Amino acid sequence: MASGWLRVSALMQRYRSPLLISTCSGLFGLNLVQHLVPDQTFCSLYQAWSKGEPVQLSQKLEALFQQDYGVVSPQKFSPFASFGFHPVGAGLPLLPSGVRVGIPANFNSSEEDTTGITDRTIFINGRAVDWSSATGSALRHALLLSEHAQKFALAREVARLDGYLPVMSAAVAPVCVGGVWVYSVLLKQLFRLHSGPVVFRxxxxxxSLCLGAVSYLLCSDAVGQFVDYSSDRRAAAVSPHYANGGVEFYDKILSRNRTLRSLMGQKGEEMYAPNGNLFPANLLQLKHVPYTARRDGIRAMISQEKA
Known part of the structure; x- marks a missing residue:
C-alpha cells in the first residue's frame, strides 16, 4: 500500500506541471460550459414551459428586447421565454452561438393587466399564495415592474455578458487551484522542507489547501461584487430613465424579499434580513452584494449627473 502511494506521489511530482495545467484548464472550461453552448445547456435549463410546450415570447417582450441597451453588436443577443421573475442570460458575444437572454413572464404585466403574475401558482411552505390576500397583494406589487425598471433589468444582464464578465468569474477557481501549488512550493522553500520528513511536507x-480555500472564498466575493457593481453602472449609464428604473428595480426586490420573509416563516427569517437583503452565506463569504448598496450606488450616480 505504501509503495503504491509512493509511486503515485512520484508520478504526480514528475508530471506536476502538465497535471496542474490540465486541471486548471478543465475547471475553467467546466465553469464556462453554459456560456460556450448556451442553447444546449442554459436555455434547456431555464426555458419556460406551458402544457408540455416551450413558451414563446409575446410581441410586447420581443419589442422590449429591441431597445437600446448600449452594446456594440446587438445582433449577437437573442431572447427566449424563461421561468422565474428576473432576466437571466448566458453566452459570449465573440462566439458563433452568441448570447441568449431569458425574459420572465411577469415582464408582460402592467398595472392594468397582471397576467404573468396572478395567473401563476406559487407555492410557499406547501401552500399556494392567495393573490387576493394582503401578503399576496404585496408580493404582486413587488413583482410588477415599470417599463423603465424592466429595461434596466435587461440592460444589467446584457452588460454583464457583453463585458465578458462571466470569463472573469470562471477564472477564480482555476487561479486559486494554481495558488495552492504556489503556496505549497513557497512554504516548502521557506522552511526548507523539499527533502524534509513526509509528515512536515x-x-x-x-x-496550502486551507489557504487556497480561503483565497477562493475571498476572491469569488471580490469578483462577484465587481461584476454586480460594474453591470449596474453600465446599465444605469445608458440613460437617466434606466437609472431611475434601476432604483425602482432594487426597491421592488427588497419589497419582494420582505414579503417572502413574512410568508416563509422561520426559513424566511434565516434567509432574508428585515430590510430585504440576503443574509451572508457564511462568515467568510458574502455571496451577494446587498441590494440596498446596489440601489444606493445608482442613486449616487443620479445625484452626480444632476450636480
Whole structure:
C-alpha cells in the first residue's frame, strides 16, 4: 500500500506541471460550459414551459428586447421565454452561438393587466399564495415592474455578458487551484522542507489547501461584487430613465424579499434580513452584494449627473 502511494506521489511530482495545467484548464472550461453552448445547456435549463410546450415570447417582450441597451453588436443577443421573475442570460458575444437572454413572464404585466403574475401558482411552505390576500397583494406589487425598471433589468444582464464578465468569474477557481501549488512550493522553500520528513511536507500541503480555500472564498466575493457593481453602472449609464428604473428595480426586490420573509416563516427569517437583503452565506463569504448598496450606488450616480 505504501509503495503504491509512493509511486503515485512520484508520478504526480514528475508530471506536476502538465497535471496542474490540465486541471486548471478543465475547471475553467467546466465553469464556462453554459456560456460556450448556451442553447444546449442554459436555455434547456431555464426555458419556460406551458402544457408540455416551450413558451414563446409575446410581441410586447420581443419589442422590449429591441431597445437600446448600449452594446456594440446587438445582433449577437437573442431572447427566449424563461421561468422565474428576473432576466437571466448566458453566452459570449465573440462566439458563433452568441448570447441568449431569458425574459420572465411577469415582464408582460402592467398595472392594468397582471397576467404573468396572478395567473401563476406559487407555492410557499406547501401552500399556494392567495393573490387576493394582503401578503399576496404585496408580493404582486413587488413583482410588477415599470417599463423603465424592466429595461434596466435587461440592460444589467446584457452588460454583464457583453463585458465578458462571466470569463472573469470562471477564472477564480482555476487561479486559486494554481495558488495552492504556489503556496505549497513557497512554504516548502521557506522552511526548507523539499527533502524534509513526509509528515512536515503533508502538513504544508494541508496548510496550502486551507489557504487556497480561503483565497477562493475571498476572491469569488471580490469578483462577484465587481461584476454586480460594474453591470449596474453600465446599465444605469445608458440613460437617466434606466437609472431611475434601476432604483425602482432594487426597491421592488427588497419589497419582494420582505414579503417572502413574512410568508416563509422561520426559513424566511434565516434567509432574508428585515430590510430585504440576503443574509451572508457564511462568515467568510458574502455571496451577494446587498441590494440596498446596489440601489444606493445608482442613486449616487443620479445625484452626480444632476450636480
Amino acid at each position: 503533508a502538513a504544508v500541503n494541508a496548510l
